Amino acid sequence: MDRTDAWARTRVAFHTTAFLCLAAFAAALSAAPAHAAVAPLSVQGNQIKANGQPASFSGNSLFWSNTGWGGEKYYNANAVAWLKNNWKSTLVRAAMGVDESGGYLSDPVNNKNRVLAVADAAIANDMYVIIDWHSHRAEQNQAQAIAFFQDMARRYGNTNNVIYEIYNEPLQVSWSGTIKPYAQAVIAAIRAIDPDNLIVVGTPTWSQDVDVASRDPITGYANIAYTLHFYAGTHGQFLRDKAQTALNNGIALFVTEWGAVNADGNGAVATSETNAWVAFMKQHKLSNANWALNDKSEGASALVPGASSTGGWGASQLTASGTLVKSIIGGWASSSPPPPPPQGGQCNWWGTRYPLCVTTQSGWGWENNKSCISRSTCTTEQPVPPYGIVP
Numbered sequence: 001m002d003r004t005d006a007w008a009r010t011r012v013a014f015h016t017t018a019f020l021c022l023a024a025f026a027a028a029l030s031a032a033p034a035h036a037a038v039a040p041l042s043v044q045g046n047q048i049k050a051n052g053q054p055a056s057f058s059g060n061s062l063f064w065s066n067t068g069w070g071g072e073k074y075y076n077a078n079a080v081a082w083l084k085n086n087w088k089s090t091l092v093r094a095a096m097g098v099d100e101s102g103g104y105l106s107d108p109v110n111n112k113n114r115v116l117a118v119a120d121a122a123i124a125n126d127m128y129v130i131i132d133w134h135s136h137r138a139e140q141n142q143a144q145a146i147a148f149f150q151d152m153a154r155r156y157g158n159t160n161n162v163i164y165e166i167y168n169e170p171l172q173v174s175w176s177g178t179i180k181p182y183a184q185a186v187i188a189a190i191r192a193i194d195p196d197n198l199i200v201v202g203t204p205t206w207s208q209d210v211d212v213a214s215r216d217p218i219t220g221y222a223n224i225a226y227t228l229h230f231y232a233g234t235h236g237q238f239l240r241d242k243a244q245t246a247l248n249n250g251i252a253l254f255v256t257e258w259g260a261v262n263a264d265g266n267g268a269v270a271t272s273e274t275n276a277w278v279a280f281m282k283q284h285k286l287s288n289a290n291w292a293l294n295d296k297s298e299g300a301s302a303l304v305p306g307a308s309s310t311g312g313w314g315a316s317q318l319t320a321s322g323t324l325v326k327s328i329i330g331g332w333a334s335s336s337p338p339p340p341p342p343q344g345g346q347c348n349w350w351g352t353r354y355p356l357c358v359t360t361q362s363g364w365g366w367e368n369n370k371s372c373i374s375r376s377t378c379t380t381e382q383p384v385p386p387y388g389i390v391p
């Protein structure tokens, strides 16, 4: 392809722009959203990285998804979009209840549909989403967990958004004898479908014994992290010490759930201990999700009873915890600079691929003896997928 040919194609492309815009618009309406605006996550040593750079993300955990428990009404696209746009959340967690009443085992269709609604909304809003098997005894239903995560991996394994959390909070059971074998089986099933998305593994004692897991980590798989949960009204320096031990032993941690109140979900906000935890998480770049985006009458709820199920919450609809947590999440980005824009790639120019220019800033260019198109022209003149910058 020489330069003249490229210009000729450009002129043809302009003549056919009107038709192609209509075609692209129709395709965009009928196809799944083709967003890829969150960076891929990976684990290197004790760090979770985005686009290979140290980073951390902060957002909200929804309450149990169980039918009839009250928190399920927040599993919708409008609530998720409000968290992104108003709270500046970059992360949302779908906490799918499993073995309790109204959970996935007794009501699989409704619980899974709630998870899918949240995951699709997170993808549409360029957020990360944790798909959480919210169980305290997951090893008792390993086959069901495997089938569920195989389904999730087939649906979402090619996105950068989805994080698999395969066991919320194990009880005081053996890491090496009970939790690790379960995790290895579920991880193997996910990795057969999705080679790379982050997988987070629960740890003994309600995901506090990360130090125990760090002495016998899971090997043989990429991008595995371990769950740390804390409630600032109950857990203080002793638990940060366990987390520090785990980091020193080389495993990566993810705070998939934390509370500003007591571990039972009640009590007042423990402000100074919450601040100590926030400082610890920022120091070690630990991503985190607050428990819980719900309106149940308890200290951990971010919303007052009766708050709208679809966002739009004003200050009077936030609890003391919700007010503090919103400020923490809103200030998180300053501690996590966004990853650099991806390098490389090509421009899909109305169906024909051209190299992206390296030095030419606008219009078309001629680099390395080939026509190239600038990033700005590729994106501003044809913003509708599948056209634009492609891998």
Ligand code: MG
Residues within 6 Å of the ligand: 156, 157, 158, 159, 194, 195, 196, 197
């Ligand atoms: Mg993947």
